[in-house]
Amino acid sequence: MDVPTLQAPEELEALVGASPDLYVRYSEGWEEDRAGGSMDTASGIGLPGLSVNPLCPEAWWSRPLDDWLVRQWCQYKHLGEKNPKRFAWVARGISIGRGPDCEPLLVQVEPVARLSEALLAEAGKCYRECFDAKKGPED
Numbered sequence: 001m002d003v004p005t006l007q008a009p010e011e012l013e014a015l016v017g018a019s020p021d022l023y024v025r026y027s028e029g030w031e032e033d034r035a036g037g038s039m040d041t042a043s044g045i046g047l048p049g050l051s052v053n054p055l056c057p058e059a060w061w062s063r064p065l066d067d068w069l070v071r072q073w074c075q076y077k078h079l080g081e082k083n084p085k086r087f088a089w090v091a092r093g094i095s096i097g098r099g100p101d102c103e104p105l106l107v108q109v110e111p112v113a114r115l116s117e118a119l120l121a122e123a124g125k126c127y128r129e130c131f132d133a134k135k136g137p138e139d
Contacts, residue, residue: 003089005114009122013065015090015113016055022092022112023052023104024072028085030111037107040100049096049105067130073120074127088115 006012016022027033027050038051053075057068073088090113093106 003111003113005116006090006119007116009066009069009119009126012055012069012090012113012115012119016065016069019092019112020056022055022090023106024055024088024115025050025052025091026086026088028083029087029089030091030109033109037105038099042100047099047105049107050091050093050109051099051101051103052091052093052106054104055090066126070123070126071131073115073123088120089113090115 006015025033033050037047037049039046053072055069055072057065061068089111091106091109092112093109095104096107097105099105
């Protein structure tokens with residue numbers, strides 16, 4: 001992937017502020033993803049696009065942009081932890097539907113940037129400090 005590697009959260013905030021049609025994806029990279037869509041592993045069904053998380057906050061989000069970004073980065077970080085070949089990268093594309101977890105599915109995907117390990121580590125620290133991630137509706 002011949003794209004910049006973002007080192008600090010502020011760099012991604014500036015990128016999303018200038019271009020709100022961006023998404024984050026954890027995978028082995030654009031070269032691996034270019035051949036097809038994502039897979040619903042529970043059903044074994046191939047999806048018609050790449051599953052991603054939106055980086056532009058929803059209208060109801062009342063917290064700062066950086067809190068939204070941290071939450072989105074950390075949502076699927078376990079994929080990178082389980083497979084060291086996977087990394088987080090920023091994509092742009094056309095949303096053609098939703099996957100089984102209600103995540104957007106993109107086609108005509110363009111890689112925009114890669115998120116550095118330092119950026120992700122900082123995001124993880126902020127996530128633990130700013131969110132009660134283990135709390136559910138029954139807690």
